[in-house]
Amino acid sequence: MSDTYKTTGASRVEIEAIAPEGLLPRADALRVAGWRLIQVLAISMPEGVELSYSFGLELEMRVLRFMARPGSAVPSLTPVYAAAFLYENEIRDLFNVAIERISVDWLGKTYDVAEAGRFDTMRLSMTSSEEGAR
Amino acid sequence: MSEAAKKEHGPTLVPFGPQHPVLPEPLHFDLLLEDEKIVGAVPQLGYIHRGLELLCDKRDLADYVHVAERICGICSFMHGMGYCEAVERLYGVAIPDRARWLRTFWCELERIQSHLLWLGLAADAFGFENLFMATWRARELVVDVAEETAGGRVIFGSAIVGGVGRDPDDETLRRCLEAMRPARDETLRLAEVMLRDATVLHRLHKVGPLSRDAAYLLGAVGPMLRASGHDYDVRRAGYAAYGEFDWSTVIEEGGDCLARALVRFREIEESFKILERVVAAMPAGPTTVPVKGPPPKGEAWMRVEQPRGEVLYFVRSNGTRQLERFRVRTPTFANVPAMVEVLKGASLADLPTIVLTIDPCISCTER
Numbered sequence: 449m450s451d452t453y454k455t456t457g458a459s460r461v462e463i464e465a466i467a468p469e470g471l472l473p474r475a476d477a478l479r480v481a482g483w484r485l486i487q488v489l490a491i492s493m494p495e496g497v498e499l500s501y502s503f504g505l506e507l508e509m510r511v512l513r514f515m516a517r518p519g520s521a522v523p524s525l526t527p528v529y530a531a532a533f534l535y536e537n538e539i540r541d542l543f544n545v546a547i548e549r550i551s552v553d554w555l556g557k558t559y560d561v562a563e564a565g566r567f568d569t570m571r572l573s574m575t576s577s578e579e580g581a582r
Numbered sequence: 583m584s585e586a587a588k589k590e591h592g593p594t595l596v597p598f599g600p601q602h603p604v605l606p607e608p609l610h611f612d613l614l615l616e617d618e619k620i621v622g623a624v625p626q627l628g629y630i631h632r633g634l635e636l637l638c639d640k641r642d643l644a645d646y647v648h649v650a651e652r653i654c655g656i657c658s659f660m661h662g663m664g665y666c667e668a669v670e671r672l673y674g675v676a677i678p679d680r681a682r683w684l685r686t687f688w689c690e691l692e693r694i695q696s697h698l699l700w701l702g703l704a705a706d707a708f709g710f711e712n713l714f715m716a717t718w719r720a721r722e723l724v725v726d727v728a729e730e731t732a733g734g735r736v737i738f739g740s741a742i743v744g745g746v747g748r749d750p751d752d753e754t755l756r757r758c759l760e761a762m763r764p765a766r767d768e769t770l771r772l773a774e775v776m777l778r779d780a781t782v783l784h785r786l787h788k789v790g791p792l793s794r795d796a797a798y799l800l801g802a803v804g805p806m807l808r809a810s811g812h813d814y815d816v817r818r819a820g821y822a823a824y825g826e827f828d829w830s831t832v833i834e835e836g837g838d839c840l841a842r843a844l845v846r847f848r849e850i851e852e853s854f855k856i857l858e859r860v861v862a863a864m865p866a867g868p869t870t871v872p873v874k875g876p877p878p879k880g881e882a883w884m885r886v887e888q889p890r891g892e893v894l895y896f897v898r899s900n901g902t903r904q905l906e907r908f909r910v911r912t913p914t915f916a917n918v919p920a921m922v923e924v925l926k927g928a929s930l931a932d933l934p935t936i937v938l939t940i941d942p943c944i945s946c947t948e949r
Binding site for chain 1: 883898909916
């Protein structure tokens with residue numbers, strides 16, 4: 449790589465680790481400050497599903513992040529950001545995360561998947577290897 | 583329906599889509615109607631979901647560009663480029679100047695053909711078939727240039743991790759600009775025709791309004807957001823070569839279908855101007871930089887302004903050539919809540935027009 453080449457399009461991303469119960473108060477504070485929801489991202493991890501809520505103000509982005517442990521419920525963001533219902537229905541269907549009280553709830557019918565939590569690959573591979581060991 | 587019957591039965595549920603004559607792609611709504619008025623709309627996704635994001639951990643990250651480009655057949659290059667830029671950030675690699683400017687050229691080419699495609703579809707929905715054919719005739723010239731410079735008419739195939747895979751010479755680029763001049767002139771003429779036609783204005787003006795506040799809070803993006811008065815365009819972040827020349831963000835205040843149409847018309851004109859500046863200032867030099875070995879562990883974000891609005895790409899590496907996670911948040915996905923808001927209170931007859939002025943891309947949404 450040459451030093452003369454420029455890295456472009458750098459817009460700042462700030463990531464903040466929070467506890468699941470801190471989601472609504474933090475999101476509410478961001479909404480009041482003018483931030484809007486950009487997306488919710490789920491990533492399958494060995495210890496659960498990592499959720500990242502991205503908010504934007506002009507060209508800056510801030511991310512609230514926590515781990516949704518198996519068996520624990522996550523509050524819905526829809527009381528603060530109504531548009532979150534799309535992301536939350538998707539994450540529940542594809543990653544099997546229990547999200548409580550989504551304002552527009554498709555009751556697990558967003559995607560007609562043969563296997564619930566199909567995108568929770570880490571968990572699925574662990575389950576199948578455990579079954580294989582048995 | 584009588585008032586008594588309305589009270590007894592409540593609103594009527596009418597499914598709209600996923601197959602509908604006016605929709606080029608399978609979009610589905612459950613509409614709640616009171617007579618002809620829409621009082622509620624519940625969107626339904628997932629009809630053709632492909633699970634492309636899940637493929638990232640099964641493909642080499644350089645090969646995955648081919649998958650990313652196939653997220654959408656209308657803005658394929660920008661998907662490929664957005665993915666590449668995210669991966670390049672992961673590596674900490676900066677690509678050569680000429681590659682950045684060529685990426686900008688193809689982005690704007692794609693924006694023009696996408697907006698012309700939308701215009702044709704919208705004209706067809708109004709029953710204005712001559713306009714539909716004239717628009718797509720103009721678009722053909724733009725797609726021809728894509729084929730000559732990038733190698734593909736739909737899937738450009740020219741974005742690669744570390745630069746671009748094609749290097750059209752400067753003479754070819756100048757000739758292509760000339761070849762597109764009739765398309766530019768024709769678009770201006772068609773804009774005059776379309777936006778002065780009384781029937782078209784009747785279908786667009788004050789139909790499907792989205793307020794400035796609602797557009798912002800519901801997370802609308804692209805022309806949908808800018809037609810409601812917001813000066814927001816991710817190209818201002820300066821990715822590719824957008825930070826190196828002057829260009830204007832197109833904004834309208836009306837928030838209705840007409841404003842959304844106007845934004846796209848004016849963006850076509852602005853994109854042609856950008857193409858001229860890009861070709862005039864195209865730097866010489868290499869178009870790729872080697873990107874070898876596995877990337878470091880970590881994650882990277884990238885935002886790109888596509889024809890339909892902002893797209894967000896996320897990549898996370900576990901230190902191998904297969905990414906742990908690739909995520910793309912597409913503009914139509916972000917525009918669905920605003921679309922639902924706009925439909926409330928609209929007439930059923932206006933629904934196709936409203937949906938088309940949002941320019942939904944279900945292929946992107948069902949990535």
